[in-house]
Amino acid sequence: MFPENFVWGVASSAYQIEGTDAEDARGENVWDAFVREGRIYGGHNADTACDHMHRYKEDFALMQELGITSYRFSLSWSRILPDGVGAVNGKAVAMYRDMILEMKKRGITPYVTLFHWEFPLKLYEKGGWLNEESVEWFGNYARVIAENFSDIAEYFITLNEPQCFIGLGHLSGGHAPGVKLEPAKVFQITHNVLKAHGRAVQMLRQYAKQPIKIGYAPTCGVAYPYTERPEDIEAARSVYFACDRQPIENWTWNVAWFSDPVFLGRYPEEGLKLFAPYLPEITKEDMELIHQPLDFMGQNIYNGYWIRQGADGKPEYVDRPADFPMTACGWPITPECLYWGVRFLYERYHLPIYITENGISCADTVAQDGAVHDPGRIEFLDKYLSCLQRAVEEGVEVAGYFLWTFLDNFEWEKGYKERFGLVYVDYPTQKRIPKDSAYWYREVCRTNGGNLTYRKDFPKR
Ligand code: BGC
Numbered sequence: 377m378f379p380e381n382f383v384w385g386v387a388s389s390a391y392q393i394e395g396t397d398a399e400d401a402r403g404e405n406v407w408d409a410f411v412r413e414g415r416i417y418g419g420h421n422a423d424t425a426c427d428h429m430h431r432y433k434e435d436f437a438l439m440q441e442l443g444i445t446s447y448r449f450s451l452s453w454s455r456i457l458p459d460g461v462g463a464v465n466g467k468a469v470a471m472y473r474d475m476i477l478e479m480k481k482r483g484i485t486p487y488v489t490l491f492h493w494e495f496p497l498k499l500y501e502k503g504g505w506l507n508e509e510s511v512e513w514f515g516n517y518a519r520v521i522a523e524n525f526s527d528i529a530e531y532f533i534t535l536n537e538p539q540c541f542i543g544l545g546h547l548s549g550g551h552a553p554g555v556k557l558e559p560a561k562v563f564q565i566t567h568n569v570l571k572a573h574g575r576a577v578q579m580l581r582q583y584a585k586q587p588i589k590i591g592y593a594p595t596c597g598v599a600y601p602y603t604e605r606p607e608d609i610e611a612a613r614s615v616y617f618a619c620d621r622q623p624i625e626n627w628t629w630n631v632a633w634f635s636d637p638v639f640l641g642r643y644p645e646e647g648l649k650l651f652a653p654y655l656p657e658i659t660k661e662d663m664e665l666i667h668q669p670l671d672f673m674g675q676n677i678y679n680g681y682w683i684r685q686g687a688d689g690k691p692e693y694v695d696r697p698a699d700f701p702m703t704a705c706g707w708p709i710t711p712e713c714l715y716w717g718v719r720f721l722y723e724r725y726h727l728p729i730y731i732t733e734n735g736i737s738c739a740d741t742v743a744q745d746g747a748v749h750d751p752g753r754i755e756f757l758d759k760y761l762s763c764l765q766r767a768v769e770e771g772v773e774v775a776g777y778f779l780w781t782f783l784d785n786f787e788w789e790k791g792y793k794e795r796f797g798l799v800y801v802d803y804p805t806q807k808r809i810p811k812d813s814a815y816w817y818r819e820v821c822r823t824n825g826g827n828l829t830y831r832k833d834f835p836k837r
Contacts, residue, residue, distance in 0.1 A: 385446030510572055753811065
């Protein structure tokens, strides 16, 4: 059973759904430039996306109809502050305030993410996250958020998936800004980003108009045990928080480096040794700034990988069989990650956890009967949520679950190729069609998980 006050929600991000109507006086962000460079699948862009900025009233009405009572969404930094700092765009503040009031009118609790990858272009031109001033730029933005929205919103999340916007954006280059920097620069960026998180927490608390709750939403694949033998569990736990599992060209896929400083006030010892040649100066004051008290931890969890103890006593990866289940975008379907992920995180960080994202892209189509039948999504969610339920029943403090995502949307470098939504979007007409999974999820929310085919033996080997 899920606790009575368990939060069932959906998640989204601004750039993926809003559209970029020039009338709004927004400033550009690094994704606009990335789109212009032609680096998106099929030459797609986010000019219209789901046109949510003009349709949010209908979208929230639909959300209410579908029984969803919590919504995690993001604000666009350069929509609110076109230059990243300085003048505030009143139109953007008015729109977001109206959005929040509209969702609240419909019984939907807002969870506001400050940064979901849209770094202001004007500030990128001044060095972006590599410039140490980014700590104050982001802090200033957080102050503007607190001043303008904290009277009507109570839950705030600083950063979405630093592993991705740092690693994919600045190390492998597949996401905006799309550069491949040397490792030392990426460690500097990471340190600045973590400090910016801390500064934002300080500013949010200082300028908030009511007591607010603040969290953080990192991500990473989950190392989970191949069997439930204690030695495999220990092997998986050690790999999940290890620093030595990835080559340096890929080092940002790391849980401990991004979460230990935030929740424990220190970088992992192992990483400090291993990464020593690349590290910037790290002071005691920096660590204090990063380690601000938080009310909850968020974690975006989509999948994981098997680990067991090898014959030599060391952890080893276990290959997946050729017919292992995969999503439409080729991600493995590994429900157990929702059990082991939250369990390992809770053991280490001791904070209530929200799954701030989890979901699946499917090859959804409109059927002859006009509906969108997506049994694969229902099966995926049913299995994943059953594993989450197991964690809850074993005492892990899981506060809520935000399904990614409400509307099909602009899936970053993959454009509109992937459909992650509970609601199908026909882009040429902007028509919304709730998929079968939306009605199924409505029952999950209504019955507090009572319709899940929860099997206690499901994940065990
Ligand atoms: C991101 C979302 C994205 C989703 C599916 C997450 O990494 O936060 O913005 O759409 O995964 O790829």
